[in-house]
Amino acid sequence: MSVQDSSPILSFDPRRLTLARELQGVRKSDLARSLGVSAVTITHWESGNRNPTKDNVYALALTLGVAPSFLESQFSEAPLISGAPHFRSLRSTTQLSRNQAQAYTQVVQDVVHTMSEYVDFPDLVLPSILTDSDLPGSEIPRLAAEQVRKDWGLGNKPVQHVVRAMENHGIVVVFAPFQSAAIDAYSTFGSEAPVVVLNPTKGDYYRQRFDAAHELGHLVMHADADPGHKVLEAQAHAFAAEFLAPSACIQDELPTVMNGQGWMKLKELKEYWGISMQALLYRAKELGRLSDDAYRNAMVTVSRNGWRAKEPGLISSLEEPSLIPHAISLIEESGVPSEILREKSRVPQHYFEVITARRPVLPVNV
Known part of the structure; x- marks a missing residue:
């Protein structure tokens, strides 16, 4: 009994x-x-x-x-996050999904909090250049991207590894669990560190880099702003474009006519700067290199060739987070098993594996 x-x-x-x-x-x-x-x-x-x-x-x-x-x-636990993450579109993201995403960023903080008892994470180097939704045509995204490049010592060269650059300067980057794959990348500030969560199913190197840079823009410019506003999303897009390919370097290189030579030049720029052709086409329009009609015609060509879903590109492997996986390795080498870390963090097994992995982790029921 x-x-x-x-x-x-x-x-x-x-x-x-x-x-x-x-x-x-x-x-x-x-x-x-x-x-x-x-x-x-x-x-x-x-x-x-x-x-x-x-x-x-x-x-x-x-x-x-x-x-x-x-x-x-x-x-001893990480304080609960109060601010909402930045999502690409609040209209297409259900409240249930938003709550789940915010809960996930909290357990990421719990893992980082536990690991920080054993290792020192990089100090946060992140300028705060705030803007808001009342400034749709602002120069702030360009200035913010320039400042981050300056603070991180990137100069005007291509960013070789966006995720690693973010991690080296105190931002935690992880993949989302597959059950949250309907949500694009998102970001939030936490008690331990800013967190950027990448979509685990977006298997495109160039778009993943843009997603990461987009979320970096939110962290730099929108710490106090209510998430989801279209103007804020446009500002984060403008930041990402400028951060990945500074206008001062790329403006004169962008094609003005999308003929055969123009497409070849676009592909060269894509590989050199690590940014998608669609983002480069939009950049060419925004910088006055392509007219609105030329841009629309180019996008028709992109659609006709099936490039909206999958563009041609030389690099197929995604950028992988390494900060947390490397910290796990160091702690294990010091004699503390990862299972002890998981138990101390109180994070469920599957979520702990996702957070500490270099690559997306399949759901337990797959």
């Missing part, structure tokens, strides 16, 4: 329950149905009005795929 424990658990942290539920992409009503309780009860638990019993906590942990300790308050 088993004895049920209906006493309330004193160390229960209601915010961690919300985090666990949102990490799994579960609605309150669905969680309540799985546990055989009312949605109001879940709301009471998450608001801190009532504490679940020990049996409730074990049932919650089992249902949400976390250890019971995940739901407890601890003295």
Whole structure:
């Protein structure tokens, strides 16, 4: 005969329950149905009005795929992130998906917080050049990109490895889990470090670099701005284009006519600067090298050749995050197994593997 424990658990942290539920992409009503309780009860638990019993906590942990300790308050943990991540389009991103993405960035912070007990991460070198949605035609994206290049010692040469440059200057870069693959890259500031999350299914080297640079633009310019505004997205795009290929270097190189020679030149520039032909075409229009009609005709050619989905290019392998994987290796070499790190961070096994991997990790059920 088993004895049920209906006493309330004193160390229960209601915010961690919300985090666990949102990490799994579960609605309150669905969680309540799985546990055989009312949605109001879940709301009471998450608001801190009532504490679940020990049996409730074990049932919650089992249902949400976390250890019971995940739901407890601890003295040593990364503070919960309050700001929302920057998403490409809030209209096409459901609230459930946004919550799941924000929860994922929190467990990334938990992993970094735990690892920082054993290794020193690079200091953050990131200028703050704030702008807002009231400045659609601003020069700030160009000036911000120039400042980052200056602060990072990049000069006017191509950025050889965008992800590594970001990591070397204190930004944590990880892949998203496959269950969040419907969301493009996104970014947020956390208590431990800024985090950029890359889409695990976008298998294009050139577009991945632009995504990473786009999120870098958000971190530099939009720390205090409400995410999702079209003007902010356009500013981040302008930053990415300038960061990857400075206008002072590329303007005179861009073609003015998209004939055979023009397309050959575009492909050369793509490989040299590591930026897609579509981004270069838009750049040529923005810098006055191509007329609006020439740009539209060029994009018709891009569509006709199937290049919107997959452009021709010499590089097929993605840039890989290395900061966290390298830190894991150093800690393991010092005698601390990664499983100890995972247990201390309280992050579920699959998410820990995704966060600490160099490459996208398939879901556990694949």
